[in-house]
Amino acid sequence: MTSRRTKIYFDGGCRxxxxxxxxxxxxxxxxxxxxxxxxxxxxxxxxxxxxxxLRLARVRGLSDFVLLGDAATVxxxxxxxxxxxxxxxxxxAVFRDLAGDGPPPRVRHIGRAQNLAGIxxxxxxxx
Numbered sequence: 001m002t003s004r005r006t007k008i009y010f011d012g013g014c015r016x017x018x019x020x021x022x023x024x025x026x027x028x029x030x031x032x033x034x035x036x037x038x039x040x041x042x043x044x045x046x047x048x049x050x051x052x053x054l055r056l057a058r059v060r061g062l063s064d065f066v067l068l069g070d071a072a073t074v075x076x077x078x079x080x081x082x083x084x085x086x087x088x089x090x091x092x093a094v095f096r097d098l099a100g101d102g103p104p105p106r107v108r109h110i111g112r113a114q115n116l117a118g119i120x121x122x123x124x125x126x127x
Contacts, residue, residue, distance in 0.1 A: 006065040009110075010053035011117035012045030015125065022124075023049035024117040025056055031120040032056070040087075046071035047091035049117065050078060054098050054105055066106040070115045078107050 012023040022035040023045055037048055050069060057065045069075060076082035077092055084092040099105050112118055 006057070006060075006062050008053045008057060008065055008067050009115055009117040010046075010049040010067060010069045011115055011121055012042070012047070012049035012071075013121055014040065014042050014045050017042045018044075021045040021048065022121060023052055024120045025049065025053045026116040026120055027056065031117065033120060033124070035124075043071070043074060044087060044091070046074040047088065047095075050074055050107070051091065051095055051098065054095065057105070058098065066108055068108050068110045068115065070110055070112045070118055072109050075107050075109045079104070 006027060009026040010023070012021060014021040018041045019039060021037045021040050021044060022033065023037060024031055024033045026032070034052070037045070046069065050067060050071075053067045053069075057067070073082065074088075077084040077088055078095055
């Protein structure tokens, strides 16, 4: 039997922007939401969600996983295709330190409607 790659969804946001940040990480149908992560921008929240997703993979000892999010800018910075500046560079340093040596973690962009973490956060703020 072959093992399946674990999908870990991440999303972050704040209301207003900038303002109080919240993040969600979803894997295996279970959402972990943290609403008290400080004040910052929506990009800060997205970065913190990506870092939380990678931490979850590390804590679980996963070797075959993919981090899925809808923040194209953050994903491009994490993958090195777009330069991270300012606070984003600080977040990138944390991400790279957590990633460690060896192959970089797989981080992929998905549409907002497919992001289970984004859906979990949206449920907290009905329109």
